[in-house]
Amino acid sequence: MSFLKKTKNTDELVDTVFSLSETAKKDFEPTTVNATIGTLYDENGQLFAFDSVFAPYDEIPHTVKAAYASAFKGNENYRQAILKWVFQDKKVQFKKEVIATPGGTGAVALAFSNFLEAGQTVLIPEIAWPVYQLMASEHNLKAVYYSLFEENHFNLNGLKKLILEQLPSNDKFLLVINDPCQNPTGYSLSLSEWQELVSFLNSLPKDKHIILLNDVAYMDYTFHSDGRAFLEVWNELDHNILALIAYSCSKSFTSYGMRLGALLMLHQKQEVVDAVLHVMDKQARSLWSNISNSGMENIANILIHPEAYLKEKDLAVQLLKKRADLFMQQADACGLRYYPFKEGFFLTLVCDEKREAYHQALIKHHIYCALVPKGIRIALCSLPLVKIDGLAKRLKEIQGEL
Ligand SMILES: Cc1ncc(COP(=O)(O)O)c(C=O)c1O
Structure with missing residues (x-):
């Protein structure tokens, strides 16, 4: 027993x-x-x-540090600041919602726990952050691994083949991408690779539900590419695809221990993102309640004048x-x-x-x-x-x- x-x-x-x-x-x-x-x-x-992160943090009054956040889904100024920071100049036409999470881990965890029933399939890169595998096993999901490279580029053919093989036995699946600056390889998908992936996902039968999660934990450390360029390609996503972005303040703001992050949800319909947010808001309330009030205030303030x-x-x-x-x-x-x-x-x-x-x-x-x-x-x-x-x-x- x-x-x-x-x-x-x-x-x-x-x-x-x-x-x-x-x-x-x-x-x-x-x-x-x-x-x-x-x-x-x-x-x-x-x-x-x-210094640009921790000098202002030290100025935050103790009462703000002591206080609860103003909402379980995160302080409004933080939520809006993260949306603006992640999208920057990109024209994203979808309806959007966002929930504050404890780090990028919290954001990815929300995606793993709310869409698939036990036994349903999550597609994970074969060379990846090991926590995806742990989360899949914690939620009793079937983890299927896609090969990352064909010669010296992303193995789109392999991924397409794998999805087509999985399709007959799956009405729904979660596809995890960790881009740009993938952990652990340092690969970033090119714009044309993103375009090809999106048009392939759009070509799948419309009765299949697809949750596309991009874990952008290292998004702010690109050397050459525009780490946000995929967002405009995502405008093409069809109505049977829900797009999620797991954002982490850990690397971006050298704030690993502050446990700040966010999950962004994008879809053509407001009612879809509203429903997802309501579900996650309750999950947050029941799991971690709210995240650091002063941490959120600090990031929101830094992003007003980020120079x-x-x-x-x-x-x-x-x-x-x-x-x-x-x-x-x-x-x-x-x-x-x-x-x-x-x-x-x-x-x-x-x-x-x-x-x-x-x-x-x-x-x-x-x-x-x-x-x-x-x-x-x-x-x-x-x-x-x-x-x-x-x-x-x-x-x-x-x-x-x-
Ligand atoms: C690929 C990837 N995703 C997400 C995270 C989550 O980071 P955190 O929860 O510290 O924000 C990490 C951290 O190492 C990572 O490497």
């Missing part, structure tokens, strides 16, 4: 990245490289905490780009293979066979990286240039020893 529900998995939560990072922190060899940490660090090994924040974030983006350029230049020179990288926090080495042995061999050589499906993730976001210089060559040499 168990006190728990029959469907609950009693295995301990294993966060291998976190535990490996702790091991790396105790390894004081001069050659140690800790490429596990998924948060942004500066060149001196300090966590970035933007100082934009300047500071821009410097961080330039630094990330420098790190990525150095790594790729040296990887290309020694023939170290990595998945098509465009921008963002992470890059992933191509490594399928002997992946675990390679990962262990790297640890023996004091190089700590995250093991991901079909690869090894390098967290450029937390590696100073001095640690990146020469890393590709070492990674290649260790590959040769296997």
